[in-house]
Amino acid sequence: MSIVAQTLADARTHGRKLDTYPGDAPETEALAFALQCEATALTGWCQTGWKIGCTSKLAQDMLRADGPFPGPIYEERTFVNDGEVPVSQSAIRLVEPEIAFTMAYDLPPGATAHSVEAVIGAAASVHLSLELVNRRLPGGLEDGNMWNIADGGCNDAFVLGPANDVLPAGRYAALELNVSKNDQPATTGVGVNALGGPDIALTWLANYLNTHGLMLKAGDVVTTGVVTGLVYVDAGDEIISTCAELGEVNARYK
Numbered sequence: 001m002s003i004v005a006q007t008l009a010d011a012r013t014h015g016r017k018l019d020t021y022p023g024d025a026p027e028t029e030a031l032a033f034a035l036q037c038e039a040t041a042l043t044g045w046c047q048t049g050w051k052i053g054c055t056s057k058l059a060q061d062m063l064r065a066d067g068p069f070p071g072p073i074y075e076e077r078t079f080v081n082d083g084e085v086p087v088s089q090s091a092i093r094l095v096e097p098e099i100a101f102t103m104a105y106d107l108p109p110g111a112t113a114h115s116v117e118a119v120i121g122a123a124a125s126v127h128l129s130l131e132l133v134n135r136r137l138p139g140g141l142e143d144g145n146m147w148n149i150a151d152g153g154c155n156d157a158f159v160l161g162p163a164n165d166v167l168p169a170g171r172y173a174a175l176e177l178n179v180s181k182n183d184q185p186a187t188t189g190v191g192v193n194a195l196g197g198p199d200i201a202l203t204w205l206a207n208y209l210n211t212h213g214l215m216l217k218a219g220d221v222v223t224t225g226v227v228t229g230l231v232y233v234d235a236g237d238e239i240i241s242t243c244a245e246l247g248e249v250n251a252r253y254k
Helices: 003-013 027-042 055-064 116-121 145-150 198-211
Strands: 047-053 069-074 083-085 094-103 124-132 154-160 176-181 184-190 221-223 238-243 248-252
Touching: 027 069, 047 124, 047 154, 047 198, 055 154, 069 116, 069 145, 069 154, 069 198, 083 116, 083 154, 083 221, 094 176, 094 198, 094 248, 116 124, 116 198, 124 248, 154 221
Parallel strands: 047 221, 083 248
Antiparallel strands: 047 069, 094 124, 094 221, 124 154, 176 184, 176 238, 238 248
16 A cells, blocks of 8 residues: 555545645556556445546647546446536536446457447447546646546546447447536537547547456446536536437536
8 A cells, every 4th residue: 555545545535635745746657547546446435437538639738648548437426317416615626528338248358459349339328427527636637647647537526317229339429419507508519529439438448448457347337538618617506418319417516
């Protein structure tokens, strides 16, 4: 157990923002992800899946990141659709409208990398989702992406919309999301913004985990990254994301 990982785990479970960094920044993405995994285990929480951060150019530019990275989704911070999500006034309070999958089958390492078709074939359902982003470390999201990875990919809370039948690979890039805030139009976006398509992002994660001795498992929920603009919320705000093919997800932040 490292003191840094324990500090990150404690900050998450207590909803606390740290005043100082708990140590030196990880020097590589591999070390940052290893630290994330250690902190995840130390929370004692139930990991129910993964988020993928920085799948869009918008997010990569904001975080000064070269590409995507994973982070854990926790049962303890997953909230029901059309319900309330608590937010801290000290948090960033940034909501990302996304597209998510629930897996039907495990995807262990194979002789070659998984194809998009194989990964989509292993999914049970597709959903709209809302991720609440926060950073438990000093500064903002742009202040050190290795720390963002170590800090669980800066995820805070998650809302999963109703399940829909999985679409064929290649259909996801054209999906259009329309997002409102307090019944007023807030932002729009299309699936291609998430690494070329949420199906492509999901495939990236499946292969990334395999290279780190992990795998997507049956029952895992994966949210594939923001496809719209970013929406900041305060207590009392309601966010609704809709898609003609995938229905609606909404949350009220308190």
